[in-house]
Amino acid sequence: MVKGREYERVFVYFDENGDGKVSPSEIKNRMGMIVGGGDVLLNEVEVAIESLDKDGDGFLDLEDLVGLIEGASAEEKLKDLREAFGLYDFDNRGFISPNDLKRMLAKLGESKSIDECRMMIDRFDLNGDGVLSFEEFRIMMQ
Template sequence: MVRLTEQYERVFRCFDEDGDAEATHALTGGELVLQEVEVAVESLDSDGDGLLCLEDFIGFMEGRAEEEKMGDLREAFGMYVTDGRRFITSETLKRMLSRLGQSKTVDECEAMIGHFDLDGDGVISFDEFKVMMM
């Protein structure tokens, strides 16, 4: 099984046309103007040499993956949250599980929430949801 870092390295190498272990095209996809590339490289350039090295690229890709994961988690959390609330209650959990074909009682849902309710308030916040899902 290929590790994610190895996959990033293979992608980076595709954009490192002259083999000098530096690439800006990998960041831009060739669609940004020079000024945008300079700003992007400056924000990612960990050693201040004005170049994007493999480690900078991996950091960028891992950051994007983390942002995407958080977006997915927020979307999933939103499916359980209703009535404008910012947390999952036993009632909203019961409702969502029912939609998914799992019949649970409110008491069963309270017990499920109790496993991940880190602050003991009887509901699941987004931060608790993240812990539960990871």
């Protein structure tokens, strides 16, 4: 699993003493090196670790680090989906109508009838209201 090895490499980089846990001082040291000797405050690092530390021991383990990285990735994906949804939701109403879909497809150079757009929406319209909510759009995009 390539992703797992990449996480392990990042973890090993921060785990200066090789004890399998990353302390606030290790993060402070490594972050200082990353930001070109900039001053990273230890109390800021401690607060960050406290919010990520699942077992409450004051250190980050590999699982905590993976959660941090994947959590950020999930947030980015959600942000990207919201932006994409906004491209279709022309009137900022919180849903994509068949007309919205037709308009966006036309912008993309694809001509569809309103009936074709309704059929496309119906495939993912979970509550049957004739439009796509963000949640339905998110499910469709997975």
